[in-house]
Amino acid sequence: MIAWPDAKALFAAAYEVKTRNVGRRVSMRGLLEIGNVCEKNCHYCGIRRGNAEVRRYSIGADEIVAAARWAYDAGYGSLVMQSGELSGEAHTAFIEGILRRIHEFGGDDFGITLSLGEQDEETYRRWREAGAHRYLLRIETSNRELYASLHPADHSWERRRDCLRTLRRCGYQVGTGVMAGLPGQTVEDLAADIGFFVAEDIDMIGMGPYIPHPQTPLGKGIPWTPADAAARLELGLRMIAATRLRLHDVNIAAATALQALEPDGRERGLLAGANVMMPNITDAAHRADYQLYPGKPCLGENATLCRGCVEERIKSIGEEVNWGVRGDSPHFFKRGTGQ
Ligand code: SAH
Ligand code: SF4
Numbered sequence: 001m002i003a004w005p006d007a008k009a010l011f012a013a014a015y016e017v018k019t020r021n022v023g024r025r026v027s028m029r030g031l032l033e034i035g036n037v038c039e040k041n042c043h044y045c046g047i048r049r050g051n052a053e054v055r056r057y058s059i060g061a062d063e064i065v066a067a068a069r070w071a072y073d074a075g076y077g078s079l080v081m082q083s084g085e086l087s088g089e090a091h092t093a094f095i096e097g098i099l100r101r102i103h104e105f106g107g108d109d110f111g112i113t114l115s116l117g118e119q120d121e122e123t124y125r126r127w128r129e130a131g132a133h134r135y136l137l138r139i140e141t142s143n144r145e146l147y148a149s150l151h152p153a154d155h156s157w158e159r160r161r162d163c164l165r166t167l168r169r170c171g172y173q174v175g176t177g178v179m180a181g182l183p184g185q186t187v188e189d190l191a192a193d194i195g196f197f198v199a200e201d202i203d204m205i206g207m208g209p210y211i212p213h214p215q216t217p218l219g220k221g222i223p224w225t226p227a228d229a230a231a232r233l234e235l236g237l238r239m240i241a242a243t244r245l246r247l248h249d250v251n252i253a254a255a256t257a258l259q260a261l262e263p264d265g266r267e268r269g270l271l272a273g274a275n276v277m278m279p280n281i282t283d284a285a286h287r288a289d290y291q292l293y294p295g296k297p298c299l300g301e302n303a304t305l306c307r308g309c310v311e312e313r314i315k316s317i318g319e320e321v322n323w324g325v326r327g328d329s330p331h332f333f334k335r336g337t338g339q
Contacts, residue, residue: 004187007234014241014273021248022275024319027327028310029078029113030071030281030303031256033290034059038084040117041152042140043218044179044210046291047084051215055289058083061098063283067303068102068110071281074307075323078111080136080278085117092123096130103131111326113175118163124170133326135167136175136206141182142196143189150182150218164200173332175204175251180239181232182210183218190239194246203329204276205243208255209236211293233261237272244273249330251276260295267317276327277314279306 018024035058036047047054059067064081071079079102081095095116102112114127115136124135139160141147147157167174178193197205209232212219236258244252253276254269262268266277280287281303288299298306314321 007238010238010241010245011272014244015271017248018244018273018275022251022330025275025322026270026314026319027078027251027276027322027325028076029080029111029276029278029327030067030074030076031080031082031278032059032064032067032071033083033280033282033286034064034081035083035086036286036290037086039087040085040155042155043150043152044182044213044216046213046215046293048216053215057286057289059283059286061094061101064098065101067281067283068098069105070303072106072110074303076281076307077109077322077325077327078113078134079281080113080115082115082136083117087119087123092119092126096126099127099130099132106131108133109326111328118159121166121170124163124167124172128170128172132172133328134173134175134204136177136204137163137167138177138179138206139164139193139196141178141185141189142193143185146182146184146189149184161200164202168201173203173329174200175206176200176202177205177207177253177255178239179208179210180235183222191242193239194243197243197247197250201335202247202250203332204251204253205247206253206255207236207239207243208257209233209261211257211260211295213291213293229261233258233265233268236261236265237268240269240274241272247331249334251327251329251331253278256280256297257293259297260293263297264313267313270314270319271317277310279303279310281306 041049112132113134144157212222252274254266254274258265258269
């Protein structure tokens with residue numbers, strides 16, 4: 001059994017390591033949820049293929065490029081494009097075309113992160129060549145049996161792990177992460193997850209608490225109380241802190257799921273060792289339809305409002321915003337493969 005350290009001492013130690021290695025400046029990425037159509041059926045996710053209650057949307061190329069332009073002009077040094085998982089030539093070419101258009105005005109000053117699921121090597125390569133710099137693909141859990149219990153039989157842990165390796169070969173800054181608080185997950189599993197990040201030499205971590213979604217097979221039976229929310233938040237924060245103590249120079253995001261559990265959840269993530277925030281820049285018309293988990297914050301707000309709000313929140317804890325810079329993972333460049 002792993003000893004359970006005092007939370008305050010754990011967060012303070014992680015904050016000290018963060019301050020020394022990556023400073024007290026928060027790197028910002030504008031998060032654009034470009035569509036909620038998904039070919040996969042992960043048992044925990046609100047936009048899984050099998051959830052018939054979701055109103056599906058896909059944002060068009062012009063609207064995506066316009067939102068990226070807004071983010072660039074507003075001083076976001078980076079953009080994250082995320083969606084359900086889609087495959088095929090038409091989709092690959094669609095994203096490729098968008099990347100080229102964004103690259104025309106942003107060049108390599110504007111960091112582009114993709115979070116579009118598992119793809120083949122050729123697709124990852126084409127997107128990298130068209131201007132993407134980073135890729136986020138959470139392994140969800142490093143425990144293969146637990147992974148199998150969270151997904152249909154045709155979803156493969158090995159394929160997901162291999163995608164992370166392919167992304168590295170293609171020259172991306174590679175991000176992964178897990179959900180903390182999954183049914184059947186142990187503290188030993190979470191410790192092993194951090195070992196997985198080390199073994200795979202990961203550059204960026206995006207992880208957060210698992211939040212049960214009532215329209216999913218995994219979430220529908222799970223009772224929900226304020227005490228549950230508090231426990232999930234604390235576990236998510238502990239995971240950030242423990243990861244920072246082990247991986248000093250990676251980028252760690254204070255995930256929106258933290259804020260879904262507590263209004264100041266992301267700031268608490270920063271104080272536990274995270275150094276990246278991803279304010280939502282998706283048009284308010286689509287936000288409610290992209291609910292991976294319930295309780296997603298700021299559903300009625302627009303991108304301008306989120307920008308101002310997040311800056312105030314960061315200042316309130318004595319940190320500064322790294323406006324206008326890409327905010328790459330120092331780890332990636334130390335490895336010597338950076339570009
Ligand atoms: N389709 C892409 C990207 C969108 S999903 C992919 O799967 O990689 C992004 C992340 O949302 C997933 O990796 C998962 O970790 C997280 N997520 C999904 N459902 C969740 C839930 N109920 N609670 C917390 N996080 C969830
Ligand atoms: Fe689709 Fe990603 Fe949700 Fe899985 S986690 S159902 S791949 S959007």
